[in-house]
Amino acid sequence: MIQAIRADYDKETVTVYQAYGKSIALPAIKNNKFESPFSFNRMTWIKPSYLWLMERSNWGTKSNQEYILGIKIKRTHWEKALSIGVLTDPDKAIYKNGALWDKEFKNAKVHIQWDPERTLKGAKMQIRSIQVGIGRGLIKEYNEEWIQEITDLTPLTKKIRLLLKEGKYKEAKRLVPGEKIYEVPDDTKRRIGIR
Structure with a gap:
Protein backbone atom coordinates (compact mmCIF):
# COMPACT_ATOMS: atom_id res chain seq x y z
CA MET A 1 0.00 0.00 0.00
CA ILE A 2 1.34 3.44 -0.96
CA GLN A 3 2.19 5.81 1.88
CA ALA A 4 2.70 9.44 0.90
CA ILE A 5 1.94 12.83 2.38
CA ARG A 6 -0.73 14.75 0.49
CA ALA A 7 -1.62 18.22 1.70
CA ASP A 8 -2.87 21.68 0.84
CA TYR A 9 0.20 23.92 1.11
CA ASP A 10 1.95 27.02 -0.17
CA LYS A 11 5.52 28.35 0.17
CA GLU A 12 5.20 29.13 3.87
CA THR A 13 2.40 27.01 5.32
CA VAL A 14 0.70 23.63 5.22
CA THR A 15 -2.96 23.15 6.19
CA VAL A 16 -3.89 20.46 8.68
CA TYR A 17 -7.35 19.60 9.98
CA GLN A 18 -8.86 19.01 13.39
CA ALA A 19 -12.43 18.62 14.62
CA TYR A 20 -13.69 20.00 17.95
CA GLY A 21 -16.80 20.95 19.85
CA LYS A 22 -18.01 24.53 20.24
CA SER A 23 -16.18 25.33 23.50
CA ILE A 24 -12.77 24.68 21.94
CA ALA A 25 -13.46 25.63 18.32
CA LEU A 26 -15.05 29.09 18.67
CA PRO A 27 -12.25 30.70 20.76
CA ALA A 28 -9.66 29.07 18.47
CA ILE A 29 -11.30 30.54 15.36
CA LYS A 30 -11.54 33.97 17.00
CA ASN A 31 -7.98 34.10 18.36
CA ASN A 32 -6.04 31.91 15.90
CA LYS A 33 -4.85 29.77 18.80
CA PHE A 34 -6.21 27.24 21.24
CA GLU A 35 -7.09 27.90 24.86
CA SER A 36 -8.74 26.00 27.71
CA PRO A 37 -10.72 23.68 27.65
CA PHE A 38 -8.29 22.53 24.89
CA SER A 39 -5.92 20.12 26.67
CA PHE A 40 -2.24 20.98 26.71
CA ASN A 41 -1.55 17.81 28.69
CA ARG A 42 -2.26 15.14 26.09
CA MET A 43 -1.27 14.45 22.52
CA THR A 44 -3.15 16.32 19.81
CA TRP A 45 -3.46 14.77 16.34
CA ILE A 46 -3.24 16.84 13.16
CA LYS A 47 -4.19 15.51 9.75
CA PRO A 48 -3.42 16.99 6.31
CA SER A 49 -6.17 14.87 4.69
CA TYR A 50 -9.55 16.60 4.73
CA LEU A 51 -11.44 13.47 3.62
CA TRP A 52 -9.76 11.35 6.29
CA LEU A 53 -11.02 13.77 8.95
CA MET A 54 -14.46 13.66 7.35
CA GLU A 55 -14.48 9.90 7.86
CA ARG A 56 -13.26 10.31 11.45
CA SER A 57 -15.77 13.03 12.39
CA ASN A 58 -18.60 11.72 10.17
CA TRP A 59 -18.63 15.05 8.34
CA GLY A 60 -18.72 17.02 11.57
CA THR A 61 -21.72 15.21 13.04
CA LYS A 62 -20.01 13.28 15.87
CA SER A 63 -20.27 14.66 19.39
CA ASN A 64 -17.55 17.22 20.15
CA GLN A 65 -16.41 17.13 16.52
CA GLU A 66 -19.04 19.45 15.07
CA TYR A 67 -16.59 22.18 14.09
CA ILE A 68 -14.06 21.45 11.35
CA LEU A 69 -10.95 23.60 11.58
CA GLY A 70 -8.40 24.23 8.84
CA ILE A 71 -5.16 25.13 10.61
CA LYS A 72 -2.32 26.72 8.66
CA ILE A 73 1.02 25.90 10.29
CA LYS A 74 4.54 26.89 9.27
CA ARG A 75 6.13 24.35 6.96
CA THR A 76 9.41 24.59 8.87
CA HIS A 77 7.71 23.30 12.03
CA TRP A 78 5.73 20.67 10.11
CA GLU A 79 8.92 19.30 8.56
CA LYS A 80 10.74 19.38 11.90
CA ALA A 81 7.89 17.37 13.47
CA LEU A 82 8.08 14.78 10.69
CA SER A 83 11.87 14.53 11.02
CA ILE A 84 11.61 13.56 14.71
CA GLY A 85 8.45 11.47 14.40
CA VAL A 86 8.27 7.83 15.48
CA LEU A 87 5.78 5.41 13.93
CA THR A 88 3.00 4.03 16.11
CA ASP A 89 3.82 0.54 14.78
CA PRO A 90 7.28 -1.11 14.63
CA ASP A 91 7.74 -1.25 10.84
CA LYS A 92 10.31 -4.01 10.21
CA ALA A 93 11.72 -2.12 7.22
CA ILE A 94 12.68 0.75 9.58
CA TYR A 95 13.37 -0.79 13.00
CA LYS A 96 15.85 -3.64 13.42
CA ASN A 97 13.88 -5.00 16.35
CA GLY A 98 10.84 -4.30 18.50
CA ALA A 99 12.90 -3.24 21.52
CA LEU A 100 14.59 -0.47 19.53
CA TRP A 101 11.23 0.83 18.33
CA ASP A 102 9.75 0.58 21.83
CA LYS A 103 12.50 2.75 23.29
CA GLU A 104 12.15 5.38 20.55
CA PHE A 105 8.36 5.35 20.76
CA LYS A 106 8.28 5.89 24.54
CA ASN A 107 10.59 8.92 24.23
CA ALA A 108 9.02 10.38 21.09
CA LYS A 109 7.72 13.95 21.03
CA VAL A 110 5.88 13.21 17.79
CA HIS A 111 3.95 10.07 16.76
CA ILE A 112 3.30 9.16 13.13
CA GLN A 113 0.40 6.97 12.06
CA TRP A 114 -0.69 5.87 8.59
CA ASP A 115 -4.36 5.17 7.88
CA PRO A 116 -6.24 4.32 4.68
CA GLU A 117 -7.15 7.43 2.71
CA ARG A 118 -10.86 7.82 1.98
CA THR A 119 -12.89 8.61 -1.09
CA LEU A 156 -18.04 24.35 3.77
CA THR A 157 -18.26 20.88 5.32
CA LYS A 158 -22.03 21.20 5.80
CA LYS A 159 -22.41 22.30 2.19
CA ILE A 160 -20.40 19.33 0.88
CA ARG A 161 -22.32 16.94 3.14
CA LEU A 162 -25.63 18.26 1.81
CA LEU A 163 -24.50 17.89 -1.81
CA LEU A 164 -23.45 14.30 -1.11
CA LYS A 165 -26.82 13.61 0.49
CA GLU A 166 -28.47 14.92 -2.68
CA GLY A 167 -26.25 12.71 -4.84
CA LYS A 168 -24.43 15.69 -6.39
CA TYR A 169 -20.95 14.14 -6.24
CA LYS A 170 -19.32 16.29 -8.94
CA GLU A 171 -20.43 19.51 -7.24
CA ALA A 172 -19.29 18.17 -3.86
CA LYS A 173 -15.89 17.10 -5.19
CA ARG A 174 -15.21 20.57 -6.56
CA LEU A 175 -15.52 22.02 -3.04
CA VAL A 176 -13.14 19.60 -1.32
CA PRO A 177 -9.84 21.32 -0.44
CA GLY A 178 -7.16 20.40 -2.99
CA GLU A 179 -4.23 18.27 -1.83
CA LYS A 180 -1.03 17.37 -3.63
CA ILE A 181 2.07 15.34 -2.78
CA TYR A 182 4.21 16.99 -0.12
CA GLU A 183 7.85 16.09 -0.59
CA VAL A 184 10.21 15.64 2.37
CA PRO A 185 13.94 14.80 2.55
CA ASP A 186 14.98 11.18 1.99
CA ASP A 187 16.06 10.64 5.59
CA THR A 188 12.60 11.77 6.80
CA LYS A 189 10.96 9.46 4.24
CA ARG A 190 12.92 6.51 5.57
CA ARG A 191 12.20 7.45 9.16
CA ILE A 192 8.42 7.68 8.80
CA GLY A 193 7.85 4.96 6.19
CA ILE A 194 7.03 6.92 3.05
CA ARG A 195 7.00 4.50 0.15
Missing part, protein backbone atom coordinates in the same frame (compact mmCIF):
# COMPACT_ATOMS: atom_id res chain seq x y z
CA LEU A 120 -15.59 11.26 -1.10
CA LYS A 121 -18.08 8.47 -0.32
CA GLY A 122 -15.97 7.23 2.60
CA ALA A 123 -14.58 4.07 1.00
CA LYS A 124 -11.03 2.98 1.92
CA MET A 125 -8.41 3.56 -0.77
CA GLN A 126 -5.21 1.66 -1.53
CA ILE A 127 -3.14 4.62 -0.36
CA ARG A 128 -2.48 5.71 3.20
CA SER A 129 -2.67 9.19 4.70
CA ILE A 130 -0.55 10.49 7.52
CA GLN A 131 -1.69 11.53 10.99
CA VAL A 132 0.80 13.39 13.17
CA GLY A 133 0.49 13.29 16.95
CA ILE A 134 2.01 16.31 18.69
CA GLY A 135 3.13 15.26 22.17
CA ARG A 136 2.70 17.20 25.40
CA GLY A 137 6.22 18.58 25.20
CA LEU A 138 5.45 20.34 21.91
CA ILE A 139 1.80 21.35 22.21
CA LYS A 140 2.45 24.84 23.60
CA GLU A 141 4.99 25.46 20.86
CA TYR A 142 2.47 24.16 18.30
CA ASN A 143 -0.13 26.58 19.63
CA GLU A 144 2.08 29.64 20.01
CA GLU A 145 4.62 29.31 17.19
CA TRP A 146 3.46 26.86 14.53
CA ILE A 147 -0.08 28.11 13.96
CA GLN A 148 -0.47 30.99 11.53
CA GLU A 149 -4.23 30.92 10.99
CA ILE A 150 -7.28 28.90 12.02
CA THR A 151 -10.20 28.85 9.60
CA ASP A 152 -13.71 27.61 10.29
CA LEU A 153 -14.45 25.04 7.59
CA THR A 154 -17.72 23.98 9.20
CA PRO A 155 -19.99 25.83 6.70
Whole structure:
Protein backbone atom coordinates (compact mmCIF):
# COMPACT_ATOMS: atom_id res chain seq x y z
CA MET A 1 0.00 0.00 0.00
CA ILE A 2 1.34 3.44 -0.96
CA GLN A 3 2.19 5.81 1.88
CA ALA A 4 2.70 9.44 0.90
CA ILE A 5 1.94 12.83 2.38
CA ARG A 6 -0.73 14.75 0.49
CA ALA A 7 -1.62 18.22 1.70
CA ASP A 8 -2.87 21.68 0.84
CA TYR A 9 0.20 23.92 1.11
CA ASP A 10 1.95 27.02 -0.17
CA LYS A 11 5.52 28.35 0.17
CA GLU A 12 5.20 29.13 3.87
CA THR A 13 2.40 27.01 5.32
CA VAL A 14 0.70 23.63 5.22
CA THR A 15 -2.96 23.15 6.19
CA VAL A 16 -3.89 20.46 8.68
CA TYR A 17 -7.35 19.60 9.98
CA GLN A 18 -8.86 19.01 13.39
CA ALA A 19 -12.43 18.62 14.62
CA TYR A 20 -13.69 20.00 17.95
CA GLY A 21 -16.80 20.95 19.85
CA LYS A 22 -18.01 24.53 20.24
CA SER A 23 -16.18 25.33 23.50
CA ILE A 24 -12.77 24.68 21.94
CA ALA A 25 -13.46 25.63 18.32
CA LEU A 26 -15.05 29.09 18.67
CA PRO A 27 -12.25 30.70 20.76
CA ALA A 28 -9.66 29.07 18.47
CA ILE A 29 -11.30 30.54 15.36
CA LYS A 30 -11.54 33.97 17.00
CA ASN A 31 -7.98 34.10 18.36
CA ASN A 32 -6.04 31.91 15.90
CA LYS A 33 -4.85 29.77 18.80
CA PHE A 34 -6.21 27.24 21.24
CA GLU A 35 -7.09 27.90 24.86
CA SER A 36 -8.74 26.00 27.71
CA PRO A 37 -10.72 23.68 27.65
CA PHE A 38 -8.29 22.53 24.89
CA SER A 39 -5.92 20.12 26.67
CA PHE A 40 -2.24 20.98 26.71
CA ASN A 41 -1.55 17.81 28.69
CA ARG A 42 -2.26 15.14 26.09
CA MET A 43 -1.27 14.45 22.52
CA THR A 44 -3.15 16.32 19.81
CA TRP A 45 -3.46 14.77 16.34
CA ILE A 46 -3.24 16.84 13.16
CA LYS A 47 -4.19 15.51 9.75
CA PRO A 48 -3.42 16.99 6.31
CA SER A 49 -6.17 14.87 4.69
CA TYR A 50 -9.55 16.60 4.73
CA LEU A 51 -11.44 13.47 3.62
CA TRP A 52 -9.76 11.35 6.29
CA LEU A 53 -11.02 13.77 8.95
CA MET A 54 -14.46 13.66 7.35
CA GLU A 55 -14.48 9.90 7.86
CA ARG A 56 -13.26 10.31 11.45
CA SER A 57 -15.77 13.03 12.39
CA ASN A 58 -18.60 11.72 10.17
CA TRP A 59 -18.63 15.05 8.34
CA GLY A 60 -18.72 17.02 11.57
CA THR A 61 -21.72 15.21 13.04
CA LYS A 62 -20.01 13.28 15.87
CA SER A 63 -20.27 14.66 19.39
CA ASN A 64 -17.55 17.22 20.15
CA GLN A 65 -16.41 17.13 16.52
CA GLU A 66 -19.04 19.45 15.07
CA TYR A 67 -16.59 22.18 14.09
CA ILE A 68 -14.06 21.45 11.35
CA LEU A 69 -10.95 23.60 11.58
CA GLY A 70 -8.40 24.23 8.84
CA ILE A 71 -5.16 25.13 10.61
CA LYS A 72 -2.32 26.72 8.66
CA ILE A 73 1.02 25.90 10.29
CA LYS A 74 4.54 26.89 9.27
CA ARG A 75 6.13 24.35 6.96
CA THR A 76 9.41 24.59 8.87
CA HIS A 77 7.71 23.30 12.03
CA TRP A 78 5.73 20.67 10.11
CA GLU A 79 8.92 19.30 8.56
CA LYS A 80 10.74 19.38 11.90
CA ALA A 81 7.89 17.37 13.47
CA LEU A 82 8.08 14.78 10.69
CA SER A 83 11.87 14.53 11.02
CA ILE A 84 11.61 13.56 14.71
CA GLY A 85 8.45 11.47 14.40
CA VAL A 86 8.27 7.83 15.48
CA LEU A 87 5.78 5.41 13.93
CA THR A 88 3.00 4.03 16.11
CA ASP A 89 3.82 0.54 14.78
CA PRO A 90 7.28 -1.11 14.63
CA ASP A 91 7.74 -1.25 10.84
CA LYS A 92 10.31 -4.01 10.21
CA ALA A 93 11.72 -2.12 7.22
CA ILE A 94 12.68 0.75 9.58
CA TYR A 95 13.37 -0.79 13.00
CA LYS A 96 15.85 -3.64 13.42
CA ASN A 97 13.88 -5.00 16.35
CA GLY A 98 10.84 -4.30 18.50
CA ALA A 99 12.90 -3.24 21.52
CA LEU A 100 14.59 -0.47 19.53
CA TRP A 101 11.23 0.83 18.33
CA ASP A 102 9.75 0.58 21.83
CA LYS A 103 12.50 2.75 23.29
CA GLU A 104 12.15 5.38 20.55
CA PHE A 105 8.36 5.35 20.76
CA LYS A 106 8.28 5.89 24.54
CA ASN A 107 10.59 8.92 24.23
CA ALA A 108 9.02 10.38 21.09
CA LYS A 109 7.72 13.95 21.03
CA VAL A 110 5.88 13.21 17.79
CA HIS A 111 3.95 10.07 16.76
CA ILE A 112 3.30 9.16 13.13
CA GLN A 113 0.40 6.97 12.06
CA TRP A 114 -0.69 5.87 8.59
CA ASP A 115 -4.36 5.17 7.88
CA PRO A 116 -6.24 4.32 4.68
CA GLU A 117 -7.15 7.43 2.71
CA ARG A 118 -10.86 7.82 1.98
CA THR A 119 -12.89 8.61 -1.09
CA LEU A 120 -15.59 11.26 -1.10
CA LYS A 121 -18.08 8.47 -0.32
CA GLY A 122 -15.97 7.23 2.60
CA ALA A 123 -14.58 4.07 1.00
CA LYS A 124 -11.03 2.98 1.92
CA MET A 125 -8.41 3.56 -0.77
CA GLN A 126 -5.21 1.66 -1.53
CA ILE A 127 -3.14 4.62 -0.36
CA ARG A 128 -2.48 5.71 3.20
CA SER A 129 -2.67 9.19 4.70
CA ILE A 130 -0.55 10.49 7.52
CA GLN A 131 -1.69 11.53 10.99
CA VAL A 132 0.80 13.39 13.17
CA GLY A 133 0.49 13.29 16.95
CA ILE A 134 2.01 16.31 18.69
CA GLY A 135 3.13 15.26 22.17
CA ARG A 136 2.70 17.20 25.40
CA GLY A 137 6.22 18.58 25.20
CA LEU A 138 5.45 20.34 21.91
CA ILE A 139 1.80 21.35 22.21
CA LYS A 140 2.45 24.84 23.60
CA GLU A 141 4.99 25.46 20.86
CA TYR A 142 2.47 24.16 18.30
CA ASN A 143 -0.13 26.58 19.63
CA GLU A 144 2.08 29.64 20.01
CA GLU A 145 4.62 29.31 17.19
CA TRP A 146 3.46 26.86 14.53
CA ILE A 147 -0.08 28.11 13.96
CA GLN A 148 -0.47 30.99 11.53
CA GLU A 149 -4.23 30.92 10.99
CA ILE A 150 -7.28 28.90 12.02
CA THR A 151 -10.20 28.85 9.60
CA ASP A 152 -13.71 27.61 10.29
CA LEU A 153 -14.45 25.04 7.59
CA THR A 154 -17.72 23.98 9.20
CA PRO A 155 -19.99 25.83 6.70
CA LEU A 156 -18.04 24.35 3.77
CA THR A 157 -18.26 20.88 5.32
CA LYS A 158 -22.03 21.20 5.80
CA LYS A 159 -22.41 22.30 2.19
CA ILE A 160 -20.40 19.33 0.88
CA ARG A 161 -22.32 16.94 3.14
CA LEU A 162 -25.63 18.26 1.81
CA LEU A 163 -24.50 17.89 -1.81
CA LEU A 164 -23.45 14.30 -1.11
CA LYS A 165 -26.82 13.61 0.49
CA GLU A 166 -28.47 14.92 -2.68
CA GLY A 167 -26.25 12.71 -4.84
CA LYS A 168 -24.43 15.69 -6.39
CA TYR A 169 -20.95 14.14 -6.24
CA LYS A 170 -19.32 16.29 -8.94
CA GLU A 171 -20.43 19.51 -7.24
CA ALA A 172 -19.29 18.17 -3.86
CA LYS A 173 -15.89 17.10 -5.19
CA ARG A 174 -15.21 20.57 -6.56
CA LEU A 175 -15.52 22.02 -3.04
CA VAL A 176 -13.14 19.60 -1.32
CA PRO A 177 -9.84 21.32 -0.44
CA GLY A 178 -7.16 20.40 -2.99
CA GLU A 179 -4.23 18.27 -1.83
CA LYS A 180 -1.03 17.37 -3.63
CA ILE A 181 2.07 15.34 -2.78
CA TYR A 182 4.21 16.99 -0.12
CA GLU A 183 7.85 16.09 -0.59
CA VAL A 184 10.21 15.64 2.37
CA PRO A 185 13.94 14.80 2.55
CA ASP A 186 14.98 11.18 1.99
CA ASP A 187 16.06 10.64 5.59
CA THR A 188 12.60 11.77 6.80
CA LYS A 189 10.96 9.46 4.24
CA ARG A 190 12.92 6.51 5.57
CA ARG A 191 12.20 7.45 9.16
CA ILE A 192 8.42 7.68 8.80
CA GLY A 193 7.85 4.96 6.19
CA ILE A 194 7.03 6.92 3.05
CA ARG A 195 7.00 4.50 0.15
